[in-house]
Amino acid sequence: MTWKTFGLGLVAAALLTGCKKDENNVLQGEVVPPRDLSEVAAEDEATLQEFLQTHFYNYEEFQTPPADFDYKIRIDTLAGDNAGKTPLIDQVQSRSIQVTEQQIGVGDSETPISHTLYYLTARAGQGVSPTIGDSVLVRYEGTYLDGRGFDSKPNFLWQELPYFLRGYQQGMTELRSGTLEQLVVNPDGTSNIENRGIGMVILPSGLGYFNDSGTGIAAYSPLIFKIELGLVVENTDADGDGIPTWMEDLNGNGYLFDDNTDEDEELKAFTAILRSNFVDADDDGDGTPTRDEIVIDAQGNISFPDTDGDGTPDYLDKDS
Incomplete structure (x- = not known):
């Protein structure tokens, strides 16, 4: 089943609306026929390398x-008085993330294409790093x-985080949050977290919106997110089944929407509502319910009984 996880809620509908054309000469809101994923990935990598080599950020202000x-x-350009900046x-640091056409909804291929995500920590937070499945308090x-x-x-x-852009989500896991003790609520109702983590994520379009210009984002655009990570709800459990969302990534590919143990049965149902494991309270x-097929001890440790000893835990085994 093809799933698109293009940042629900990340970009408001009012942004960049209208019938203006973007730099790819595409009408905003127009459906763009997808280009080859590997070809775009190579182009984006060259663009990002050039950008990273010719720009700097205000690191000196963060240092002192x-x-x-x-x-x-x-961010500014390395030119004139700034030519000597780092x-x-x-x-930046980087990591490789494998993306398939099927994951981003532009084809049926399951062949992984490597995309490089770049991230930077301008100020380390004093809290924890989220997982791809956690709830986070941010401004960006x-x-x-x-x-x-x-x-x-x-x-x-x-x-x-599961519902946001792949690159944004993965980059967030490289940052650290602040702590609740440093939360300050201002008289005007706004808030601040003094020891929050501050960083930046720079991503190719394959980890962003790729060819989807329906949000007003220009097709095939590498993007930057400047992030202030305030708080993290550790081990967020989206479906309340007792298993933290991050643990429902069964194939370990950092993508929660292709882990659906009972997809075949769901497809046969009249309504054909598909629920990935992280939003399914009965995974098999x-x-x-999944909660009744696992064991959680007093310390919160989870064990997964396998009643019939076939190597598949009960909560993923319809025959158990």
């Missing part, structure tokens, strides 16, 4: 914060590589 510093990441290429700014903004949330808000569809 002035009295009025707002702890915002700012380029981003020497400060999304921009194109040229600095044009397409989304911004200046106030902290809660996000459920045997009529017994």
